[in-house]
Amino acid sequence: MKFNSGFGLSPSRLLGALILMFAAAVSALAQDYPNKSIQFVVPYPPGGASDVVARIIALKLGESLKQPVVVDNRPGANGIIALNHVAKAPADGYTLLMGNVGPNAINPSIYKLPYDSVKDFAPVTLTNLVPLMLVVNAASGINSVEDLIAKAKAAPGSLSYGTGGTGTAGHFAMELFMMNAKIKMERISYKGDGLSLQDMIGGHLNAMFTTGASALPHVKSGRLKVIAIGTKSRLASMPGVPTVSELGMPSFEAVSWGGCWYRQIPQNR
Numbered sequence: 001m002k003f004n005s006g007f008g009l010s011p012s013r014l015l016g017a018l019i020l021m022f023a024a025a026v027s028a029l030a031q032d033y034p035n036k037s038i039q040f041v042v043p044y045p046p047g048g049a050s051d052v053v054a055r056i057i058a059l060k061l062g063e064s065l066k067q068p069v070v071v072d073n074r075p076g077a078n079g080i081i082a083l084n085h086v087a088k089a090p091a092d093g094y095t096l097l098m099g100n101v102g103p104n105a106i107n108p109s110i111y112k113l114p115y116d117s118v119k120d121f122a123p124v125t126l127t128n129l130v131p132l133m134l135v136v137n138a139a140s141g142i143n144s145v146e147d148l149i150a151k152a153k154a155a156p157g158s159l160s161y162g163t164g165g166t167g168t169a170g171h172f173a174m175e176l177f178m179m180n181a182k183i184k185m186e187r188i189s190y191k192g193d194g195l196s197l198q199d200m201i202g203g204h205l206n207a208m209f210t211t212g213a214s215a216l217p218h219v220k221s222g223r224l225k226v227i228a229i230g231t232k233s234r235l236a237s238m239p240g241v242p243t244v245s246e247l248g249m250p251s252f253e254a255v256s257w258g259g260c261w262y263r264q265i266p267q268n269r
Helices: 011-025 048-064 079-087 102-112 145-154 169-181 193-201 210-218
Strands: 038-042 068-072 095-100 121-137 160-163 186-189 208-211 222-227 253-263
Touching: 011 121, 011 208, 038 048, 038 079, 048 095, 048 121, 048 210, 048 253, 068 169, 068 210, 079 095, 079 102, 079 121, 095 102, 095 208, 102 169, 121 169, 121 193, 121 210, 145 169, 145 186, 145 222, 160 169, 160 208, 160 253, 169 186, 169 193, 169 208, 169 253, 193 208, 193 222, 208 210, 210 222
Parallel strands: 038 068, 038 095, 160 186
Antiparallel strands: 095 253, 121 208, 121 222, 121 253
16 A cells, blocks of 8 residues: 555655644634544444554554544445544544545545535545555456456356445446456445455455455465556556556556545634
């Protein structure tokens, strides 16, 4: 996982910038802010990219603010449960959100939401860029993108792929992949990538696009295999793994991002 702001900041400088921006954003609050713990809501179960980044930020933010920053995982409905919780929280600076491209950018276009995606949340900073990886079960006999496409074409509709929810980056990446490859696989949705990866390890799914934070521990253990990368260029850490774009889909690119928001504080407070 590439952990930076998208502007070349190192992790330490990013965390420093986040603390400064958050402090400025809540400067209208009481002078003794913060005087209690801060809730940091994550829309997914533990173990995924959003959760990993949130825990790094929470640790450093807590050290700087001298108050606990508690990560609160609230998975389900592609982040709607978590974002609705934050939107309904008191506008006092004590509720943060670890958002990403799915809940914050895609959901407003495909769901009727119980909150206002713009007015209820104030952005702090972009936190991370996450390359998506196409992974399969290591024992599946699928060793390449060509193998996956051939199997899907040989038995249309017989293969399945997992997602961390409808409207996630992984979901849209696979739909784009299937459109380019002219194949169709059945979609199985879960409350997070970690849960879908467990079913893939168990042999119940054939493929999925996911983040390195979620997949690499299973890849290192030999249970999953990365057959392609969603970025335009190969990753320096995995030079032997081709990109999807170099395998006959030149326009393909699948990269997720994450960011930090807080419950919007009324300007006339």
